[in-house]
Amino acid sequence: MLNARPANFVAVILVLLMPLNTISQIKHAAQTKKMEQSSTNNKLIIYQMLPRLFGNTKTVNKPNGSIVENGVGKLNDINDKALQEIKKMGFTHVWFTGVIEHATMTDYSAFGIKADDPDIVKGRAGSPYAIKDYYDIDPDLAVDVKNRMGEYEALIKRTHANGLKVIMDCVPNHVARTYGSDVKPVGVRDFGQDDDTTQAFRAKNDFYYMPNQHFVVPGGYNPGGNDFKSPLKDGKFDEHPAKATGNDVFSASPSINDWFETMKLNYGVDYQNNRTPHFDPIPPLWNKMYDILHFWAAKGVDGFRCDMVEMVPFEFWGWVIPKLKAEHPALVFIGEAYNSSLYTKYINTGKFDYLYDKVGLYEAIRRLTCDQPNATTWDINHVWHNDSNGIDEHMLRFMENHDEQRIASHDFAGNPWCALPGMVVTATLATGPVMVYSGQEVGEPGAGAEGFGGDDGRTSIFDYWGVPEHQKWVNNGKFDGGQLSEEQKSLRSFYSNLLNAVHNNEALNSGSFYELMVANEHQPGFNTKLYIFARYTAKQRILVIANFNRSEQNIIVKLPGDLQHKLQINTSVEFTDILSGAKFFSHDINDGVTIKLPAASGMLLEF
The missing domain is CATH 3.20.20.80 (Glycosidases)
Structure with missing residues (x-):
């Protein structure tokens, strides 16, 4: 739901990646x-x-x-x-x-x-x-x-x-x-129906509250544009006490760049007090x-x-x-x-x-x-x-x-x-x-x-x-x-x-993966806009090559010895592109196979 915001919203996602390896x-x-x-x-x-x-x-x-x-x-x-x-x-x-x-x-x-x-x-x-x-x-x-x-x-x-x-x-x-909900099954309690709205946080509440505060519609919002007319379009919404907004905004006055149209649900985490969990007993939500x-x-x-x-x-x-x-x-x-x-x-x-x-x-x-x-x-x-x-x-x-x-x-x-x-x-x-x-x-x-x-x-x-x-x-x-x-x-x-x-093809939907970039990085025609790997099972093997270059590329692809041994190949090999029907032939797989790739293309070479 990342684009649930105005076009000028700059989403900030805290992405905690491992440090990049060289x-x-x-x-x-x-x-x-x-x-x-x-x-x-x-x-x-x-x-x-x-x-x-x-x-x-x-x-x-x-x-x-x-x-x-x-x-x-x-x-x-x-x-x-x-x-x-x-x-x-x-x-x-x-x-x-x-x-x-x-x-x-x-x-x-x-x-x-x-x-x-x-x-x-x-x-x-x-x-x-x-x-x-x-x-x-x-x-x-x-x-x-x-x-x-x-x-x-x-x-x-x-x-x-x-x-x-x-x-x-x-x-x-x-x-x-x-x-x-106006059609909920018999016996189902609606969100917030049993909440104590006097408390900002309570593990049994379904929502988070700002007690004694009224919700304020963000300024500058023109719902539906100038042509949309409605008696309800007055820049106000009656919500008292105000509830926390969906993107973890604990304020009665969210901004126009927030998910101001939504209310945050409470799974038992007190976000305003060090994110303290309250999971025992299990929250009603x-x-x-x-x-x-x-x-x-x-x-x-x-x-x-x-x-x-x-x-x-x-x-x-x-x-x-x-x-x-x-x-x-x-x-x-x-x-x-x-x-x-x-x-x-x-x-x-x-x-x-x-x-x-x-x-x-x-x-x-x-x-x-x-x-x-x-x-x-x-x-x-x-x-x-x-x-x-x-x-x-x-x-x-x-x-x-x-x-x-x-x-x-x-x-x-x-x-x-x-x-x-x-x-x-x-x-x-x-x-x-x-x-x-x-x-x-x-x-x-x-x-x-x-x-x-x-x-x-x-x-x-x-x-x-x-x-x-x-x-x-x-x-x-x-x-x-x-x-x-x-x-x-x-x-x-x-x-x-x-x-x-x-x-x-079972090699593609359930087969093993073998990376071929290292084996080919010094091959004639190799560049870092090509990606090469193999997918295989006991019954099928497919060489995958993707060319991200905006120009045609020629490369001699080699299969390393341990992969040849694993796949039991040591002689001439024919490769057929599943996508186009194009064929390529290697008289001796130890010398590799010469592949011509159109600009911005990919091949699935069964062999």
């Missing part, structure tokens, strides 16, 4: 350890979409436009044809982002849903990460608002019927300032959050992407995840995490299956993709060297998601084709999941200022909007790519070929 140290570690890894886990290939955006065919795209003006996608738009096309691309899971009811400027009071005060809503549509009712579905997404839960249940069944699994959001750290996750798991959801997990104590995760997996053993938990020094703790103690790999592989590959002068592929070696202690297979890799800038935007690479080598590495480096964000596969640039979402290279999660390049693939609900250019069709074919190759 290149020579990394090389030495590679030479001595060989860095072989293997896993029997099935590789998750995840397609992330916001249903609000995915099926929307309106192309008006008026900044700060209403739901009527700009349109909105519905759960029912994600039909069998759409899901079949996603499945054909090689995906195994779909992350339906933003399906839970959240605060919005759209009035659904006619349906018994209390209207939200726009002064504490970000964007006309509202942030999907300002949850208003954890037991309900966003009414924007329903054709029949009264049957919104039924439409989501039908989508879960439809997704399963098309051979895909369902991931949805868990937003554990904060909720909308207007939170209140723990059981309330368990009940929520249990509710959705019982509907057939296969996994949860958990928002900002480092803002919630890992002791809670270590308690709730095993409890849920005892009931649903196949349930998957993915944590949005950025503090690499805590990764091992959140995996081993918190029991997460997977964590975001943003501060590692994403940032290394972004530098290379943007052709930054000091970027080298030794940065990738640094990532797997640090992750070689058993967490590599737990890292979720991506080049785009809803928080990050679009590859095709001027803020990133400016050209979606520059992502080819990075996506090859992202998808094949390890057995952990790989994720693609809806529109990435057709080069969506995220251009323009949508409203609350500024012109920042991202597709807004706050506003009603059509996603222009993605809409060309949607083709008015045909989901056949009928409006795509030939270049876009070619780009989408690359993603499909790559992801299907990962899905269908």
Whole structure:
């Protein structure tokens, strides 16, 4: 949820990285350890979409436009044809982002849903990460608002019927300032319902309070823009006593750059007194959050992407995840995490299956993709060297998601084709999941200022909007790519070929890893914008080469003697690129194999 803020917000994430090893140290570690890894886990290939955006065919795209003006996608738009096309691309899971009811400027009071005060809503549509009712579905997404839960249940069944699994959001750290469940199950107590609001902190409270203080809406906020009119738009919101804001702001007057639309939930940590934990007895919030996750798991959801997990104590995760997996053993938990020094703790103690790999592989590959002068592929070696202690297979890799800038935007690479080598590495480096964000596969640039979402290279999660390049693939609900250019069709074919190759080849989805940079650093044609490694099993071996150079490269790749022995090869070898069909031949593998790589490309050479 990192971009849940105005466009000028400068996010400050405290990333506690180990001190960087020098290149020579990394090389030495590679030479001595060989860095072989293997896993029997099935590789998750995840397609992330916001249903609000995915099926929307309106192309008006008026900044700060209403739901009527700009349109909105519905759960029912994600039909069998759409899901079949996603499945054909090689995906195994779909992350339906933003399906839970959240605060919005759209009035659904006619349906018994209390209207939200726009002064504490970000964007006309509202942030999907300002949850208003954890037991309900966003009414924007329903054709029949009264049957919104039924439409989501039908989508879960439809997704399963098309051979895909369902991931949805868990937003554990904060909720909308207007939170209140009107459809919660019998016996469930709402957040804050039993709080003692006279105490700033109390382990049994669900929220943190500023006693005797009124909440103050940040100055300078113009909700919905000048054209949006509402009697509730008065720069005020009645909250007394004021509650702490979601991004750990313990003040009645958060700034416009804070997550002022949300309230921080209390898991028993006294943040204002040295972060003192109070976990015995278990705080009531723990059981309330368990009940929520249990509710959705019982509907057939296969996994949860958990928002900002480092803002919630890992002791809670270590308690709730095993409890849920005892009931649903196949349930998957993915944590949005950025503090690499805590990764091992959140995996081993918190029991997460997977964590975001943003501060590692994403940032290394972004530098290379943007052709930054000091970027080298030794940065990738640094990532797997640090992750070689058993967490590599737990890292979720991506080049785009809803928080990050679009590859095709001027803020990133400016050209979606520059992502080819990075996506090859992202998808094949390890057995952990790989994720693609809806529109990435057709080069969506995220251009323009949508409203609350500024012109920042991202597709807004706050506003009603059509996603222009993605809409060309949607083709008015045909989901056949009928409006795509030939270049876009070619780009989408690359993603499909790559992801299907990962899905269908055991060397890539569950094989061991062998680093080949050290063995080739003195080879003719080698440079530090090339990345080389092998993935293999007893039945299959694949040489992976990524060329981040913006020009064609020729290199003679050597396989070291111990790898040849391990793979039982010592004679002539033919290599075939799974992605293009191109063939390369070595008459004597001891002399290596000569490979010609197009600019900004990657190869998966089976041999």
